[in-house]
Amino acid sequence: MAVILSLEQAPPFAAPLRFFLTAPLFGMAVAALVVVSGEELFASRWTPAALAATHLITVGFMLQIMIGALFQLLPVVAGAQMRRPLATARVVHALLAAGALLLAAAFLTQQAQLFVLAGALLGGGVLLFVTTALFALRGLGADSASVRDIRRALFGLTVTLAFGLMLVGGLAGAFAVPLPQVADIHLSWGLVGWGGVLLAGVAYVVVPMFQLTPSFPGWFERHFSLAVLVFLIAWSVLDLAGWSLAARLFASVVALAGGVLAAITLRLQTQSKRAKLDSTQQCWRFAMGSALAAAILWLTMSALVLAGDSRPAWFSSLLEETPAPTQFVDGSGWVLLCGVLVLVGAFMTAMNGMLYKIVPFLVWLHARNAGGRGTPAPNMRQVLGEPLMLRQARTHFLACALLVLAAFGVPFLALAGGVALFVAQALLLANLLKAAGVYRRHLRASMAAAAA
Template sequence: MQALLSFEQAPPFTAPLRFFLTAPLFAMLAALLVLWSGPELFASRWTPAALALTHLITVGFMLQVMLGAMLQILPVAAGANLPRPLLVATLVHIAIALGALLLAAAFLSYQPLAFRLAAALVGSGVALFVAAAGYSLYGVSSTDPTIRGLKAALIGLSVTVCLGVLLATALAGAFEVPLLQLTSIHLGWGFVGWSVVLLAAVASVVVPMFQMTPPYPQWFAGRFSWVVLALLSLWSVADTAAWQRLEALLAGATVLSIAVFATLTLQLQRRSKRARFDATQRYWCVAMLSALAACSLWLAARSLPALAERQEWPLLCGVLALVGSFMSVMIGMLYKIVPFLVWSHLQNLGRGRVLAPNMNKVIAGKQIDGQMYAHLLALLLLCGAVVRPTWFAYPAGLALLAANGWLLYNIVCAVRFYRGHRLKIEAQTAHAAIGR
């Protein structure tokens, strides 16, 4: 796959960067919400604060990081150039950021207008991105597993957001729908059809390239994305039709497919040619282990009625999936994507006459390691807060705030590094031109 990468087709530096800079701010808002709500947030997965927290992370953090990554990956890995990428990125970013804020406010206040505005903003922002990405991918051959995965992920994103807009509009009082059933389907498509499918598509490029592992086996890379979408589609129909046995079978198969992806990734990491793991590899390891723990907990709750009756298990499963798996792997990817963006754009500015600094110098290793430990502490404390909210809720909020404030600081340091070296390269280039 590395041979197909086309770095000269990368979008402007600020196009994906705006998403990466905004994502930690939403995670910090989620931490402030934990501190403001306290132990009451962990009383149930359906508390207004828990729903607001979930969407601050999913729409505010995860969606921002994933859209920013796709802006970079589509032209570089798939050869799919978005039309006017800077304009698309600006409009999508504004819509998603404002929509995420309004959505969190809507769950905290249950004001119908807030739900309507949030649905309109998030829906229009995602629709614009899907239209631009779909246009860029039109005609691109699907022979490569990464390209197939990216196309499947766009389908998953479209279904997820359509279901989310339908739910938000229903909560605004426009019409009635079976909320619990539709929420379950929305969650399945968001977590698996969009997030896991995209993550697997990106992993097929970044894991072998950055972690120096063998490629994913062809039987997995070539079929995973569409098998998952097929399972989700059949599960959605079975759940809607109340075919309980078939629904349970398909849901279990979908969860097992996630476990297969996580297990394969861990096995590839064990075969890495690196002498020692860096922070990114450790983040991926934590993410895959958290995914396996979440899958195991979900399957256990389906099998053990005593566990299923406990209201802590959905919260713990959510913490493991959102913070332990998705946030971990996305932060790990940011520590490769952002330095790579800085390096590649500086390399292009130098035009072969002035070499860009080494990628490892963009963000100091100690800064990355420190932020990783803060994130792991936040994850452990959030898991503790699910079981003992009065003990751990406030420490978890503080740790989450510190970890994501640190993440923001590290990304800002990378931007400063880029600006400083860009000025140096421009000065050297101009001096060389005058000398001729």
């Protein structure tokens, strides 16, 4: 695979950093919501609290980090030069951050104007970013799997936005929309067509690079993103046309593809040459394990719900012992559980781990470029020590485990999970601020050395 990594083309540090520093604030907001409204949140995925929490994670935490990382990756990995990266980053960041907050507020208060305002801000932010990114990517060869998958992921993001805006229109009462059906299509495009495709495209480069593993299998790199997008399109069309059984079949194939991505990544990681599992590697393993668990759960439960009355006896007896059996019969209970596994267990964890490579490396890179001979750049461990990262990562793992149990219907664990998540996100913010502080001090020291 041809990838041009040009460190000289890195954008100003402030462009990606603002996104990375904002993400844990949204993480803390989600955690606070879990603490305050845990019972409502875990009662059903359609409650205002659950919808607000979902969007604080996806639009607040995930989108911030993904867009921030793309501001860095597009020039460095893909060789795509963005026009005025810092100015664009400022506007996109402000629109997305304000939009995410308003969207959460809209779900919690159910006010039509808030939905419209949030939709306008998020639509503006996403479209501005996608346009700038595609413009920067124009004319670049299609021979790099990463460039190709970044383009495809941007398509996935645009489709997610389109369905999201349709839902906003429905929720604001502007026109009639079959809300649950469109919501499912919207979320699958967001999580798989955008999140999954981007994660895979980044994984092809960073998993072998940071963890010294063999490359991803060629057939997988060549076909994964296109296959996933084709299945998503088929599912969406069939579902909207009312062919629900066929739609469910394609949905299962999409879940299977996600499971295969997780399984291959886990298998590669077992072949890592590195002696010690650092915090990033532990995060990746935890994330892929969660994604695999979610895929297996989704496929199994989907088959069991479809089976209806011909379900095996053990499943029926299991349901009778569950605190909220009806939800596990109609499917909403296990969808909620899958949601916790995919959002908090897989995506948040993988991104958390990536930040622990990206941010210390960027501090080193920008410090080295700024400093003269007299002020050596701090090494990556001096920027952020492994014990601090491990402590935060383990707190996050604990939060994930508690929230998974809460999704099984143990209310008091929602409170404990919310508190643990809040602590984990606060520690993440503290770690990132510490790294940024090392950079600031280095800049001051090298300016003082230059003046002397």
